[in-house]
Amino acid sequence: MTLELTTTDRPYLPRGVRMHKDRVRGGVVLLAPEKAILLDDIGVAILSRIDGKRRFGEIIADLAEAFKAPPAQIESDVQRFLGGLRARMYLGVTP
Numbered sequence: 001m002t003l004e005l006t007t008t009d010r011p012y013l014p015r016g017v018r019m020h021k022d023r024v025r026g027g028v029v030l031l032a033p034e035k036a037i038l039l040d041d042i043g044v045a046i047l048s049r050i051d052g053k054r055r056f057g058e059i060i061a062d063l064a065e066a067f068k069a070p071p072a073q074i075e076s077d078v079q080r081f082l083g084g085l086r087a088r089m090y091l092g093v094t095p
Contacts, residue, residue, distance in 0.1 A: 003083040007057030010094040011050050017090050019047055032090050046078055
């Protein structure tokens with residue numbers, strides 16, 4: 001199985017994984033069973049667009065427009081970020 005998403009895949013946060021505003025750390029964290037991962041602004045921008053309904057290609061297009069960046073560059077960066085989460089099972093994908 002490859003960790004790379006296709007443009008038609010629908011990424012989602014699986015049960016037990018969610019974003020949470022953390023007052024102690026002063027930012028947003030990704031909560032997973034027995035884990036809290038501090039997210040930077042880019043991580044928040046990516047994960048806030050993941051709802052299980054939007055396709056990966058739509059998320060890339062939205063980020064490219066929001067950040068005024070080439071879609072190919074955005075896709076490369078987002079693939080790397082989401083691939084890392086998927087490898088740790090913090091991200092699910094519906095084909």
